Amino acid sequence: MGIAATGLTKFTKNDVPIELLMGSSVKPIFNEATNLEHKDIEVVLTSTNANNKYLANIVSEFCGISPKIAHSVESLCNSGTNCIVSAYAYILSGLAKTALVIGAERTDSPGLVLEWDKSRGQYKHPIYWSSMFTSAHMRKYGTTMENLAYVSAKNHRNALDNPHAYFEREYSLEEIMESKNLTTHVRLLDCSMPCNGAGAVLLASEDVITKFVDSPVWITGIGQKATSAGFTKNNDLTSMSSTIHSAADAYQMSGKKPVDVDVAELHDAFSICEIIELEDLGFSKKGSGAAYVKQLYDTNNRKINPRGGLIGSGHPLGATGIAQTIEIFQQLQGTARKRQIHNSKVGLVHNMSAASTSSTVLVLES
Amino acid sequence: MNKFEKELKNNNFLCSQCTNCDKIVWPPSEFCSKCFSDVIWRPVSKYAKLVEFSSKDNNYFCIAEFEDSIRVMGSVENASDLHVGQTLVLINCDYDGREKFVFKSVSRT
Numbered sequence: 001m002g003i004a005a006t007g008l009t010k011f012t013k014n015d016v017p018i019e020l021l022m023g024s025s026v027k028p029i030f031n032e033a034t035n036l037e038h039k040d041i042e043v044v045l046t047s048t049n050a051n052n053k054y055l056a057n058i059v060s061e062f063c064g065i066s067p068k069i070a071h072s073v074e075s076l077c078n079s080g081t082n083c084i085v086s087a088y089a090y091i092l093s094g095l096a097k098t099a100l101v102i103g104a105e106r107t108d109s110p111g112l113v114l115e116w117d118k119s120r121g122q123y124k125h126p127i128y129w130s131s132m133f134t135s136a137h138m139r140k141y142g143t144t145m146e147n148l149a150y151v152s153a154k155n156h157r158n159a160l161d162n163p164h165a166y167f168e169r170e171y172s173l174e175e176i177m178e179s180k181n182l183t184t185h186v187r188l189l190d191c192s193m194p195c196n197g198a199g200a201v202l203l204a205s206e207d208v209i210t211k212f213v214d215s216p217v218w219i220t221g222i223g224q225k226a227t228s229a230g231f232t233k234n235n236d237l238t239s240m241s242s243t244i245h246s247a248a249d250a251y252q253m254s255g256k257k258p259v260d261v262d263v264a265e266l267h268d269a270f271s272i273c274e275i276i277e278l279e280d281l282g283f284s285k286k287g288s289g290a291a292y293v294k295q296l297y298d299t300n301n302r303k304i305n306p307r308g309g310l311i312g313s314g315h316p317l318g319a320t321g322i323a324q325t326i327e328i329f330q331q332l333q334g335t336a337r338k339r340q341i342h343n344s345k346v347g348l349v350h351n352m353s354a355a356s357t358s359s360t361v362l363v364l365e366s
Numbered sequence: 367m368n369k370f371e372k373e374l375k376n377n378n379f380l381c382s383q384c385t386n387c388d389k390i391v392w393p394p395s396e397f398c399s400k401c402f403s404d405v406i407w408r409p410v411s412k413y414a415k416l417v418e419f420s421s422k423d424n425n426y427f428c429i430a431e432f433e434d435s436i437r438v439m440g441s442v443e444n445a446s447d448l449h450v451g452q453t454l455v456l457i458n459c460d461y462d463g464r465e466k467f468v469f470k471s472v473s474r475t
Binding site: 115116117118119120121122123124128131132134135136139182183184185230231232233237 | 370392393394417418419420421422427429437438439440441450464465466467
């Protein structure tokens with residue numbers, strides 16, 4: 001099973017209807033994929049937290065597609081990769097040979113806060129769970145606010161070469177350190193920015209994919225885990241349980257190890273997330289994530305979050321997992337231009353939701 | 367409002383506990399998440415263990431754990447020298463569309 005073609009919109013705060021955002025990300029797919037005809041697309045899945053009904057059918061009609069299967073997938077911030085996994089399953093089952101996965105979000109998304117979680121009390125905004133992870137990691141491993149600033153500085157710098165990113169300027173360590181304190185442990189520039197944007201990927205089975213692309217990118221590993229919905233079930237606040245589980249499954253399925261990964265997109269909803277995820281995905285030892293980030297920054301190494309991550313690119317929830325996957329697709333195809341990691345063969349996508357109560361990890365190979 | 371929310375508004379923090387297997391079901395539910403039996407509603411201990419904390423504009427907020435299982439986020443009043451693992455007491459709870467838990471430090475004797 002592979003990815004044949006991709007499409008992405010610029011991430012902005014322009015007021016565009018979600019179905020138009022989605023349609024805009026499909027257009028490049030028809031330019032990029034050779035010999036693709038509307039009738040070739042058998043599944044259309046839409047990834048979003050928007051409350052729009054019948055969206056997959058609406059977008060299909062906008063794009064002149066009459067698929068066998070069309071519906072939405074919602075899972076807060078990892079809706080995008082959940083949608084890709086659902087499409088993968090449809091193709092693997094034999095129900096279809098191709099699937100178009102389209103993710104989009106707007107800044108007015110109802111997915112930004114999980115009101116259901118009674119255990120969070122008055123503290124339902126994501127800055128509060130992020131503060132808890134940060135405080136715990138600092139206590140156990142001596143992580144500092146300066147360490148966090150390196151994540152933001154690196155990812156904003158990487159985003160400068162991403163033409164689709166929301167942010168278009170670099171932020172110095174000093175600017176990040178002096179940005180507004182939202183809590184004692186979270187500054188404004190440690191946060192990802194909700195914005196409007198869309199991304200689309202065309203998946204196809206091995207026996208038809210070369211009709212659309214000469215060198216597909218293969219999905220060789222998938223791991224997903226939903227630990228809970230409520231934040232307070234993640235007992236160890238220095239780790240993300242669902243990330244550890246999903247990474248183990250994805251590595252096992254692909255036969256790859258962390259050391260085999262050439263390039264990775266990690267879900268840096270907040271600066272602390274990238275540090276913890278580097279550790280939980282096996283890229284660094286526990287407690288060494290911050291030092292790893294500093295090394296990447298000091299050497300201008302773009303291996304982690306080459307497109308700028310969520311902090312540099314913006315975070316349109318339903319599109320984020322798709323955009324991460326598109327970045328790895330381009331890296332493995334050698335088409336990531338200034339962001340290109342030389343000779344990338346194996347890539348990883350990590351996408352998570354709601355304080356990492358659920359995570360998805362994909363391993364992709366050229 | 368459901369029963370949990372009504373009681374919380376009356377300053378009563380209740381949890382649901384299974385009538386069959388005794389599991390404390392949290393966040394609260396009308397049935398047991400393990401054996402799907404009915405639950406009873408009972409008061410939660412007033413005392414909790416401080417799991418983690420931070421602050422916003424000098425107002426402290428925390429995760430506190432009741433009865434080794436029920437974790438909630440709430441505010442801490444008159445916080446000074448907080449340390450993880452210490453005992454907190456729930457001094458107020460409320461519901462105004464969102465659950466509200468207010469703690470203060472306590473030295474248990």
